[in-house]
Amino acid sequence: MPIRTFQDLQRALRECRDVGLVVVQGEANLVAQVRGRAVFVDWGRINRHAITLTCPAIVRRAADLSPQQWAEIMRKALQLSAQYRWIKAFFERPPEAAVVIIQAQLMLPTEEGNDPMNRLAFLCDNTNLCKVVSEMGNFLTQI
Amino acid sequence: MATRADIEAWLVGQEPGEPLPQGLPVVRGIPVNGHRFLLPFNVEGVGPLGGQLWLDDDNIALIVELPWRVSDFGDEIRLFEVLMELNKGYGFGRFALEDNGTILYIVDQPTGRPDREYFDYFGIIFLLGLAQTVISRAAQRLQGLRGQGPF
Numbered sequence: 001m002p003i004r005t006f007q008d009l010q011r012a013l014r015e016c017r018d019v020g021l022v023v024v025q026g027e028a029n030l031v032a033q034v035r036g037r038a039v040f041v042d043w044g045r046i047n048r049h050a051i052t053l054t055c056p057a058i059v060r061r062a063a064d065l066s067p068q069q070w071a072e073i074m075r076k077a078l079q080l081s082a083q084y085r086w087i088k089a090f091f092e093r094p095p096e097a098a099v100v101i102i103q104a105q106l107m108l109p110t111e112e113g114n115d116p117m118n119r120l121a122f123l124c125d126n127t128n129l130c131k132v133v134s135e136m137g138n139f140l141t142q143i
Numbered sequence: 144m145a146t147r148a149d150i151e152a153w154l155v156g157q158e159p160g161e162p163l164p165q166g167l168p169v170v171r172g173i174p175v176n177g178h179r180f181l182l183p184f185n186v187e188g189v190g191p192l193g194g195q196l197w198l199d200d201d202n203i204a205l206i207v208e209l210p211w212r213v214s215d216f217g218d219e220i221r222l223f224e225v226l227m228e229l230n231k232g233y234g235f236g237r238f239a240l241e242d243n244g245t246i247l248y249i250v251d252q253p254t255g256r257p258d259r260e261y262f263d264y265f266g267i268i269f270l271l272g273l274a275q276t277v278i279s280r281a282a283q284r285l286q287g288l289r290g291q292g293p294f
Contacts, residue, residue: 047234067220074223075213081239082247085202088237090227105235107252119263120252122144128253131201 001126004109006043009051009129013041016130018137035137043108049117050105051129053136057089057143058100065098073100077143084139086132102139104132145264147178147198147257153264154180154196167264170271172196186275188282194274196267197251203262204251205270207278213244216288225284233277248278 003012006028013022013032020033028043034055042052058073065073077089077100086106092099106129109121149159154172172180178198182205185191194207216222226238226246236250250270254262 050234071220071223074220074227075240078223078226078238078240079242081237082241082249085204085251086253088230088239090231091224101231107235116265117269119144120266120269122260123253123255123262131253 002122003051003124003126003129009041009043012126012129013133015126016133018130018134032133034133035140037137037140039133039136044110047105048110049108051108051124052103052105053132054101054103055136055140056092056099057102057140058098060098062093062096062098070098073098077102080139080142084142085135087136087139100143102136102143104136106132144255144260145262146259147261150198150262150264150267151178151180154182164264168268170267182271184271184275186282187279189278192278194271196270198257198261199254200257201254202251203254203266203270204249205267205274206251207248207274209246209248209278209281211246211285213240213246216285218288221288222285225288226281229277229281229284233273233280236273236277238281248274248281250274 003009010022013019018034022030022032024030028045030041032039032041037055039053039055046052081087081089086104087102089100089102092101106124107120108124109118149161152159153163154170155174172182175181180196182194182196183191184194192207194205197204213219230237239247239249241247250273
């Protein structure tokens, strides 16, 4: 089934094997429970060409981390990112915390008729969304 | 959109079953084995690189081994942070690490069915263009770690 609207996205997620609760949080955002973890799902706001799935995978108090521990955390996330498909790793360092975030993006068609990215619009469907969610769930169990 | 067989024919310079779309640039891949190809391309500020293009049954991936290893850099933390900053800044595609310390750039997407609507020729141009842009930007950023590494 193609995903063409935010409502399609909600329905598609609820049908994915690895997804529990789906909580809508506005016109273009929702939170999906993927194997017990909260994954934030964005419909074209972070990247207008993508459905973006984001999960804060590791959260530590900055004061508890030595530079060497921080390096090991980043190394492991970058290594897992080579082993799993479609998932990238980056970090946020708000005051007092160190957060490793993992993220996946599935190409999303735009409204513009001549947008070349829309040639790949047919790939935005239930099957591919669930595959990406499942891979993210696998990654989360390893990190 | 095209079947996997048509995309593979295009990569080796043969005529696909369906006519090629107009304006499609020439891309040449060297068959490696199965549905995997070596794709030579040039990156500004880096030089010639070879990407592996995997046309797997449910996934298309361009995997580029970069000419830098973790051990080339004195400041690992800063290196990882720069790679992750680039990951945050660019949509699709990512920097990742092999266990042996090789730095990779990977851009991949789930595909359709190989024998029907698998992917699109221009999608492969997109993967290549993204790799060229982001790897070039990474080279510039990593130059900043000069004196601690190979530059």
